[in-house]
Amino acid sequence: xxxxxxxxxxxxxxxxxxxxxxxxxxxxxxxxxxxxxxxxxxxxxxxxxxxxxxxxxxxxxxxxxxxxxxxxxxxxxxxxxxxxxxxxxxxxxxxxxxxxxxxxxxxxxxxxxxxxxxxxxxxxxxxxxxxxxxxxxxxxxxxxxxxxxxxxxxxxxxxxxxxxxxxxxxxxxxxxxxxxxxxxxxxxxxxxxxxxxxxxxxxxxxxxxxxxxxxxxxxxxxxxxxxxxxxxxxxxxxxxxxxxxxxxxxxxxxxxxxxxxxxxxxxxxxxxxxxxxxxxxxxxxxxxxxxxxxxxxxxxxxxxxxxxxxxxxxxxxxxxxxxxxxxxxxxxxxxxxxxxxxxxxxxxxxxxxxxxxxxxxxxxxxxxxxxxxxxxxxxxxxxxxxxxxxxxxxxxxxxxxxxxxxxxxxxxxxxxxxxxxxxxxxxxxxxxxxxxxxxxxxxxxxxxxxxxxxxxxxxxxxxxxxxxxxxxxxxxxxxxxxxxxxxxxxxxxxxxxxxxxxxxxxxxxxxxxxxxxxxxxxxxxxxxxxxxxxx
Numbered sequence: 001x002x003x004x005x006x007x008x009x010x011x012x013x014x015x016x017x018x019x020x021x022x023x024x025x026x027x028x029x030x031x032x033x034x035x036x037x038x039x040x041x042x043x044x045x046x047x048x049x050x051x052x053x054x055x056x057x058x059x060x061x062x063x064x065x066x067x068x069x070x071x072x073x074x075x076x077x078x079x080x081x082x083x084x085x086x087x088x089x090x091x092x093x094x095x096x097x098x099x100x101x102x103x104x105x106x107x108x109x110x111x112x113x114x115x116x117x118x119x120x121x122x123x124x125x126x127x128x129x130x131x132x133x134x135x136x137x138x139x140x141x142x143x144x145x146x147x148x149x150x151x152x153x154x155x156x157x158x159x160x161x162x163x164x165x166x167x168x169x170x171x172x173x174x175x176x177x178x179x180x181x182x183x184x185x186x187x188x189x190x191x192x193x194x195x196x197x198x199x200x201x202x203x204x205x206x207x208x209x210x211x212x213x214x215x216x217x218x219x220x221x222x223x224x225x226x227x228x229x230x231x232x233x234x235x236x237x238x239x240x241x242x243x244x245x246x247x248x249x250x251x252x253x254x255x256x257x258x259x260x261x262x263x264x265x266x267x268x269x270x271x272x273x274x275x276x277x278x279x280x281x282x283x284x285x286x287x288x289x290x291x292x293x294x295x296x297x298x299x300x301x302x303x304x305x306x307x308x309x310x311x312x313x314x315x316x317x318x319x320x321x322x323x324x325x326x327x328x329x330x331x332x333x334x335x336x337x338x339x340x341x342x343x344x345x346x347x348x349x350x351x352x353x354x355x356x357x358x359x360x361x362x363x364x365x366x367x368x369x370x371x372x373x374x375x376x377x378x379x380x381x382x383x384x385x386x387x388x389x390x391x392x393x394x395x396x397x398x399x400x401x402x403x404x405x406x407x408x409x410x411x412x413x414x415x416x417x418x419x420x421x422x423x424x425x426x427x428x429x430x431x432x433x434x435x436x437x438x439x440x441x442x443x444x445x446x447x448x449x450x451x452x453x454x455x456x457x458x459x460x461x462x463x464x465x466x467x468x469x470x471x472x473x474x475x476x477x478x479x480x481x482x483x484x485x486x487x488x489x490x491x492x493x494x495x496x497x498x499x500x501x502x503x504x505x506x507x508x509x510x511x512x513x514x515x516x517x518x519x520x521x522x523x524x525x526x527x528x529x530x531x532x533x534x535x
Contacts, residue, residue, distance in 0.1 A: 020144045022519035023123045024494050025182055025501035026512070033143035035101040039063070039125075040138045044074025045082070052082035054253045055106070055114035062122065065132040067139075080104040080121075082114055089113060093184070093255075094149030097121065099141055112255040116182050120146060127519070130180070131526035152455070154417050154469025155500035156185035156259070157493065159485075160427075160476035162192035162270075165211075165237030170482050172250050177529070179254035181497035186251055187259045187327065187471060190239075193269035193294045194219070197238045198260070198320075202312045203275065210270035211238040218273050244320045252322075259379060260321050262313060263329030265306075265363055266290060266337070269297035278305040281343040288336030298333060301363035302343030311370050318374040325396055328367055331381035333360060361389040368392055385409055398471065400425075403457070410466035419471040423453035424496065426488050427475040430532060437484045439477070447516070450495035451509060472496045483530040490531035494520050 020032050045056060059080075060070045071080060086109040088096055095117035096107040106117035122129050125139045157178050159166070166174075175186050190198045196210030213219035214234035239247070251258050264271075267290070272279045279299045289295050299306050317326060337356070338344040344359060353359055360383075368378045368391050378384075379396040382405045397414045399406030400421055410416040421428070421442045428445045429438035455470050472492070479485045494516050498507060524531045 020124065020142050021511070021515060023120055024512075024515055024520050025498040026506050026515070027120065027146045027148040028503055028506060029147040031145045033100060033145060035143045037099050037101055037104055037141045037143065038138055039071075039080075039141065041069045042078065043071055044076050044079035045071035046073060046075060046079050047082035049082065049084035049114075051084060051108070051111045052106070052114040054111055054255070055118040056082065057253070058115065059118045059122065062129050062132075066129050066134060067136055068134045069137075077102055081106065083107045084109065089149075091149040092153075095120070095146075097144075097146040097148070099124075099143050099145075101143060104141070112184070115179075115255045116148070119180060119182060120148065123519070123523070127522040127526050130523050150182065150184075150501045151503050152467075152469030152500050154185055154471065155183045155497065156187050156417065156419075156469065156471030157183055157489075157496070158187035158189055158261075158419075158471060158473040158475075160189040160192070160474060160479075161197050161239075162189055162263075163194045163476040164479050165195060165197060165235065166476075166482065166485070167237075168239065168243050168247065170485075171239075171247055174485075175247070175251045175256050176254060177493070177527070179251075179256055180523070181493055182501050183493070183497055184256055185259055185469075185471065186256050187261060187473075189261045189263070189475075191262050191270060192267045193290070193292065193297050195235075195237075196270040196274065198244065198262075198317070199238060199240045200313055200316050201241070202316065203309070205274040206271065207238040208274075210274040212236040219270060241316070241320055248321060257323045258321055259323055259325055259327055260317055261327035261329060261379075262310075262317060263327075263331075264310065264367070265299040265301060265329075265360070266297060266331065266333040267329055268299050269294050272297065272299060275309065278309045279303070281338075281341040284338065284341035284343070286336055286338060286340040288334045288339070290334040291332055298337040300338060300341060300343055301359055301366075302338070302341060302345075302347040307366055307370065310367065311373075314370055314374050314376070318371075318376050324377055325379040326371060326376045327379040327398075328364070328371075329381060330360075330364060330384035331400075332383070355387075357387045360384075361387045365390040368395065382406075382409060385412065385414070396468070400473070403455070406455075406467065407457070410464070414466060415468045416466050417469055417471050418453075418455045418467060419473055420453070421473075423450055424470065424472040425475070426472050426492050427478065430492075437478060438488050439475075445492065447492055447495055447513075448509065450492050451499065451507075451512060453499055454504070455499065470496065470500045486530040487532055490524055490529055491516050491520060 064070050085107040088107055089109045093112040095113040097117050098105040108114045124141050128136050159174055196206045200206050209218055281300045290297055364384050371378050377394045382399045393413050397409040398417045398419050399409055400419045403420050406416050406418045427439050428442050429436045430446050431444050456464055
């Protein structure tokens with residue numbers, strides 16, 4: 001009996017090493033064929049399109065690190081072929097992958113499609129391809145045919161680098177790991193109460209003052225709930241414009257667009273501390289705290305200097321990030337803000353505004369015009385739609401409170417991204433436990449719960465076309481180091497990727513769970529990613 005069990009385990013391990021059921025997110029259509037293809041030093045590559053450049057470069061770099069060789073340009077039969085074929089591949093970012101014992105054919109209509117074809121190919125290889133240690137000299141890939149394309153256009157992850165700063169190297173690793181799961185939008189939260197992390201040459205005090213907190217600085221080190229960190233040393237850090245250009249290019253080579261966020265008018269303690277003379281009404285007697293217990297953290301919309309300042313910021317940000325949107329926050333403006341500001345009272349009389357909500361609507365109407373002058377569109381959290389703001393219908397709304405908020409935004413005609421806290425806030429604990437890192441202010445978000453999220457519902461109606469995709473958020477109040485950040489992200493990012501990419505009919509929890517624990521985590525392990533192991 002013991003020998004029989006050992007034989008079964010051996011056979012299962014051999015099968016697991018050559019299975020096609022390793023891909024995350026799951027392809028729309030996959031058919032197993034007989035045989036396998038072997039990549040070694042004799043394997044060539046050929047392409048008929050420059051659109052395959054990023055994909056081929058990515059594959060070559062991993063082969064070089066893991067095997068010590070690269071594919072040589074060759075017309076011989078045993079090759080990997082990249083072929084531009086918009087007739088076969090009808091959808092943006094889609095690809096066709098054909099593997100047999102003689103050749104590998106990757107067909108696509110755009111750069112992203114070729115890149116995702118290579119990502120799938122690499123997921124079919126031994127996990128060592130992701131590790132970067134020279135060892136294997138031959139890679140066996142099971143024969144199969146795959147037709148694949150994304151369900152949603154927007155497949156995003158937010159990383160908050162304001163509350164706790166992360167190095168340029170970690171940000172690049174974070175983006176690369178996203179790309180490995182076919183996620184394509186990196187939402188970079190660069191400013192908040194706890195820190196201003198982007199260099200603005202016109203306003204140097206934003207980083208000289210606003211990027212430093214702790215003893216002897218003008219910013220408190222630990223604002224609630226970021227109070228778990230050490231309180232004895234100065235924390236500082238920001239990204240130079242050179243850093244940002246480097247990261248943008250790095251992301252572009254992986255088919256990832258970067259959405260920068262400059263959070264206004266609330267969540268702006270770092271900015272108003274750096275430039276109070278521009279952003280605060282000196283006669284304002286209002287005293288208030290945000291939901292995070294930060295005092296007096298809001299830019300004043302009644303001052304022309306506020307708009308001049310923000311125009312200068314947007315001018316530089318828009319030149320750094322080629323993506324068409326800039327995110328301006330808009331969430332959680334504290335009650336009591338501007339209540340006793342003479343500048344706001346004058347603005348309300350002059351414009352006929354009757355409430356704080358109408359003041360906020362006025363503010364975002366002007367900000368939308370500033371963005372338009374710089375060739376950008378507005379992205380913001382759902383609160384900007386409170387009341388009747390005058391925004392372009394191209395404005396992108398992110399719904400975080402619940403799914404219904406996203407449906408409501410979509411019904412109003414705005415392109416909408418679903419990011420509900422109940423399913424996609426990865427700063428929350430997996431399970432409620434004192435031994436687990438993460439927040440507890442919302443409900444726990446388990447791997448299964450994220451996978452169970454359905455962005456569309458019957459109540460969406462005709463607004464479905466306005467729901468552009470999904471995004472998870474990794475806020476950093478409790479992320480005291482990279483290990484905690486990795487732990488809270490993984491393996492939940494796998495579930496996010498499949499929700500965003502795979503059609504409902506190919507998704508199934510038990511199969512997904514097997515792929516995560518049999519293959520996905522092996523890929524994480526060889527990359528030294530600190531993930532949550534238990535189910």
